[in-house]
Amino acid sequence: MNNINAIILAAGKGTRMNSTKPKVLQTLSDKTLLEHVLIQAQQLCSKVYVVYGFGGEQVQQTINDASINWVEQVEQLGTGHAVAQAMPQIDDDSISLILYGDVPLIEQSTLKKLIAHAQESGVALLSIILENPTGYGRILRKNDQIQAIIEQKDANNDQISISEVNTGIMAVNSGLLRTYLGALNTDNAQSEFYLTDIIAMAVKDGRTVASVIAENEFEVAGVNDKVQLAELERIFQKNQANQLMQQGLTLKDPTRFDCRGSLNFGQDCEIDVNVLIEGNVSLGNNTIIASNCIIKNAKIGNNVVIFPNSVIEDATIGEGASIGPFARIRPAANIGENAKIGNFVEVKKSTIGKGSKVSHLSYVGDTTMGEGVNIGAGVITCNYDGINKYQTIIEDGAFIGSDSQLIAPVKIGKNAVIGAGSTITKDAPDSQLSLSRAKQATLKNWKKPTKK
Ligand code: UD1
Ligand code: CA
Secondary structure, three states, X not given: OOOEEEEEEEOOOOHHXXXXXXXXXXXXXXXXXXXXXXXXXXXXXXXXXXXXXXXXXHHHHHHOOOOEEEEEOOOOOOHHXXXXXXXXXXXXXXXXXXXXXXXXXXXXXXXXXXXHHHHHHOEEEEEEEXXXXXXXOEEEEEOOEEEEEEOHHHOOHHHHOOOEEEEEEEEEEHHHHHHHHHOOOOOOOOOOOOOOHHHHXXXXXXXXXXXXXXXXXXXXXXXXXXXXXHHHHHHHHHHHHHHHHHOOOEEOOHHHEEEEEEEEEOOOOEEOOOEEEEEEEEEOOOOEEOOOOEEEEEEEOOOOEEOOOOEEEEEEEOOOOEEOOOOEEOOOEEEOOOOEEEEOOEEEOOEEOOOOEEEEOOEEEOEEEOOOOEEOOOOEXXXXXXXXXXXXXXXXXXXXXXXXXXXXXXXXXXXXEEOOOOEEOOOEOOOOEEOOOOOOOOOOOOOOOOOO
């Protein structure tokens, strides 16, 4: 929207995190707390100001976004003082939306309502009704109209029992905000410049403070320690899982599913328990992911089955392929249509052709494999001499006997057969059996050693 400024307060140190990182750099899902807020702010606001204090350099480096206006609050003299630091850069004829770097799950729809109210009445406040309001500023109303906010530490017994509290989030006409902030004082229990005092000022000014009451506690929940961080992570994951299920994904147990990134999927996909999705993952139709899989940045086609305990990263899996159990598909692996990667198989930077099978206990790296290849148990592509990496080429229809080593660079021809237990150092021709084996011998005079 035009002429909306976000002012995000992020000067707090977050002592209770017991971390070397500033609080707003703790991560929830795949983003820092501050990034969650920034995403919302950037969608609604033409300019975004972040008020920083502790660890400002670290925050700016981590966020690394040139569109943000960074405002330093050298001393933390209160929320009113924090907002005031951004005001010199803000036009009177605009709305200032005040957000918090440690309140990550605020939603667009709520903020839109708040902004719309501020555009009408000048001042709009987001409150919430809490069963346990301890610690929060209480909302004082008269004839239903908001009169003031009284901080817990300044409240009398009657006021303490009020269950409607200040979330801290508000939208205010910037001209009014500037005037009211200029009139703040520190005559309160904490000797701070309270942002909350602007509410009583607006009322005294003859204004009606518009009220939006948040529906979800999680939207306005702040994060002060690792316990609260984990609680919000769970809520975030639950909300995300609900959305995915609404879109048609079957999750066997949404409480045992985590997505730290984005997941796209076709119809009739199923995900079993304890699956972790990271980065950008897409699934075609009818694809099944069994339990305990970790899948990161992968493009997975239709009718794929990923069996349990498989790890896939930066890879492409073609239609009808099957992976695992206990497979590791590493970066730049491209598994072809209807290919089979079985248990304890590792594939790295390799193309596996259509219908090829690597069923058991193999390492395939830096390899181009054609179609209809069969790789026996325990085959290793020896791609590394300790200094350089080399390519292996296995052409269509080749059969590699179990426990063979292919010493790269090497090429196995079309329909070639490699005898089990071979160490292949030279190219193997098409359609012929190649093998390298010492002759088997049985020693006639051999005796079992006796114990001395
Ligand atoms: C504030 C509100 C309270 C509300 C509560 C909601 C005031 C005076 N009180 O209280 O009514 O119920 O939030 O959580 O506003 N900050 C700065 N610079 C400062 C002071 C604070 O950036 O000088 C930031 C903090 O990092 C924090 C946020 O503002 O993210 C809130 O500050 P805090 O002191 O925790 O406010 P509360 O006492 O919780
Ligand atoms: Ca405080």
